[in-house]
Amino acid sequence: xxxxxxxxxxxxxxxxxxxxxxxxxxxxxxxxxxxxxxxxxxxxxxxxxxxxxxxxxxxxxxxxxxxxxxxxxxxxxxxxxxxxxxxxxxxxxxxxxxxxxxxxxxxxxxxxxxxxxxxxxxxxxxxxxxxxxxxxxxxxxxxxxxxxxxxxxxxxxxxxxxxxxxxxxxxxxxxxxxxxxxxxxxxxxxxxxxxxxxxxxxxxxxxxxxxxxxxxxxxxxxxxxxxxxxxxxxxxxxxxxxxxxxxxxxxxxxxxxxxxxxxxxxxxxxxxxxxxxxxxxxxxxxxxxxxxxxxxxxxxxxxxxxxxxxxxxxxxxxxxxxxxxxxxxxxxxxxxxxxxxxxxxxxxxxxxxxxxxxxxxxxxxxxxxxxxxxxxxxxxxxxxxxxxxxxxxxxxxxxxxxxxxxxxxxxxxxxxxxxxxxxxxxxxxxxxxxxxxxxxxxxxxxxxxxxxxxxxxxxxxxxxxxxxxxxxxxxxxxxxxxxxxxxxxxxxxxxxxxxxxxxxxxxxxxxxxxxxxxxxxxxxxxxxxxxxxxxxxxxxxxxxxxxxxxxxxxxxxxxxxxxxxxxxx
Amino acid sequence: xxxxxxxxxxxxxxxxxxxxxxxxxxxxxxxxxxxxxxxxxxxxxxxxxxxxxxxxxxxxxxxxxxxxxxxxxxxxxxxxxxxxxxxxxxxxxxxxxxxxxxxxxxxxxxxxxxxxxxxxxxxxxxxxx
Numbered sequence: 001x002x003x004x005x006x007x008x009x010x011x012x013x014x015x016x017x018x019x020x021x022x023x024x025x026x027x028x029x030x031x032x033x034x035x036x037x038x039x040x041x042x043x044x045x046x047x048x049x050x051x052x053x054x055x056x057x058x059x060x061x062x063x064x065x066x067x068x069x070x071x072x073x074x075x076x077x078x079x080x081x082x083x084x085x086x087x088x089x090x091x092x093x094x095x096x097x098x099x100x101x102x103x104x105x106x107x108x109x110x111x112x113x114x115x116x117x118x119x120x121x122x123x124x125x126x127x128x129x130x131x132x133x134x135x136x137x138x139x140x141x142x143x144x145x146x147x148x149x150x151x152x153x154x155x156x157x158x159x160x161x162x163x164x165x166x167x168x169x170x171x172x173x174x175x176x177x178x179x180x181x182x183x184x185x186x187x188x189x190x191x192x193x194x195x196x197x198x199x200x201x202x203x204x205x206x207x208x209x210x211x212x213x214x215x216x217x218x219x220x221x222x223x224x225x226x227x228x229x230x231x232x233x234x235x236x237x238x239x240x241x242x243x244x245x246x247x248x249x250x251x252x253x254x255x256x257x258x259x260x261x262x263x264x265x266x267x268x269x270x271x272x273x274x275x276x277x278x279x280x281x282x283x284x285x286x287x288x289x290x291x292x293x294x295x296x297x298x299x300x301x302x303x304x305x306x307x308x309x310x311x312x313x314x315x316x317x318x319x320x321x322x323x324x325x326x327x328x329x330x331x332x333x334x335x336x337x338x339x340x341x342x343x344x345x346x347x348x349x350x351x352x353x354x355x356x357x358x359x360x361x362x363x364x365x366x367x368x369x370x371x372x373x374x375x376x377x378x379x380x381x382x383x384x385x386x387x388x389x390x391x392x393x394x395x396x397x398x399x400x401x402x403x404x405x406x407x408x409x410x411x412x413x414x415x416x417x418x419x420x421x422x423x424x425x426x427x428x429x430x431x432x433x434x435x436x437x438x439x440x441x442x443x444x445x446x447x448x449x450x451x452x453x454x455x456x457x458x459x460x461x462x463x464x465x466x467x468x469x470x471x472x473x474x475x476x477x478x479x480x481x482x483x484x485x486x487x488x489x490x491x492x493x494x495x496x497x498x499x500x501x502x503x504x505x506x507x508x509x510x511x512x513x514x515x516x517x518x519x520x521x522x523x524x525x526x527x528x529x530x531x532x533x534x535x536x537x538x539x540x541x542x543x544x545x546x547x548x549x550x551x552x553x554x555x556x557x558x559x560x561x562x563x564x565x566x567x568x569x
Numbered sequence: 570x571x572x573x574x575x576x577x578x579x580x581x582x583x584x585x586x587x588x589x590x591x592x593x594x595x596x597x598x599x600x601x602x603x604x605x606x607x608x609x610x611x612x613x614x615x616x617x618x619x620x621x622x623x624x625x626x627x628x629x630x631x632x633x634x635x636x637x638x639x640x641x642x643x644x645x646x647x648x649x650x651x652x653x654x655x656x657x658x659x660x661x662x663x664x665x666x667x668x669x670x671x672x673x674x675x676x677x678x679x680x681x682x683x684x685x686x687x688x689x690x691x692x693x694x695x696x697x698x
Binding site: 059113115 | 587
């Protein structure tokens, strides 16, 4: 019975009997295989090493080196491949037959030789051999693919680290905990300075694991950093991030996120939570913590028309902190499947005495509760700090500034319907930053412009009374009124005028901001004691402090400020 | 003759070996000649008696080998005699030196018959039978 070419094996036969050897060679050849013949164990091992047959028929008792030793050596040489060894034996004792198999033999065949039995056994052994070959090939393929996967993740992480590095997570008022593998669990933590001196912070949690979870983080980080650097506030940044994710992510992927903006100068924090567990506002005066509940749908789900960018604003002063966490914290389970839960977390918040140890205490509580660590536990704590203690915020520019406009004027008028939905400040600031000499003062420019614009809008056009912002309740009321009146706005305008003129080797910028409101007594406000002025006044002394010259005309409806700069080297 | 050589087995051999059948017979005859000579040498050597365990084991191993090849050639009675000597060589039951000598003699005698038959067979093949 001949075999097809594909199954033609090279078979090694080892038998010290010449006639047996001849007979066996003939039998195996007739079955279509190639035969190698050895007359003792040593010769068999040598032949195996040189010619690497697929199968071995080995006489157990041979001179020089017996079959058992030869079998052991051949198995060793074969390594992880399976080279079946069929012992040829006229041994009949069970012990002897067992010894054949123990020595590494895969089967035995009795003398006298039966060609049918031999053929069947050779085929059966060959099937086993091929099975082992398949297993090894697949194992090698899996190892290769695993290496590629790890490499892909490594590259993705390296690219991402470039995108994320420009943040300010190392600021002295931020403490955080994040696993190095967080990116591939979808956990994202970003922080950046705005030109106004505000700090924006984003904690995100993408659906999925591995590369799919990480790949959404990069575009999101670009939007966050880009818009924050340009001076956009939370609502615009949120709208952009949501639109971007909605566009690029597949339907079943989204990002739960919490975004905060800390305004150190005005001592408030603005919060938006879409899908993350409750964050907490921890008060320095001993009041119980305020939960910052998720009231929005995660990013990347709703279309632009349905997206809600409304934020919550809270007072935020000395001793206060915001604590944000990903769901890896509350979703940790112990062996019985019970959740760690919000209550246990709140327990830690309540019993914490030393604020510096809060994150560690949460970690200890988690460790005590469950057996193994999770890679997606992310926590961040942002504390209020006096603005002077923070140091200058670093904002990054990407152009060379060679084509700097030095002698020009521009006027803008923003009317009611535009005031409702458009924040012109980032564009105006971008424009001013084209003047290279002004860049060193962009922080002051932004603060002053923001102050004047928000005064013009809130106190001028909307007619809100800043005295409301006296306490926590008043804050809430003030911002509710602001939203209502803005929504209902029909008439009104704000005009902004820029004049840039050269002066010596440098130049001068004059900004005028005019509103359609009732005006106010600027001199009176400026003469008020500083504490009252700063928190609930119009921040006028701040404007005065930061600009070179300022004045209010037209009954307080027009504010003009000047900035000057020297020539640059 | 069938009690000495299994003719069915032999015809299978003839079929398997095809053109190599005569050579197989030749090789078996020559190898077995050598083997019987070796068995006799061991058993008839001076200093053989009393037989040592080692010598007995050696005899047993030779018998084992001869058992295998004679079995393959269909020489069933010869095969059986070799098995008896192999068992003796294993030392599982006590055996006297006389018994051993007797077994070797029996093997030689049986082989002489088998050899004669194979010679005839060989001659028939070579003359185109």
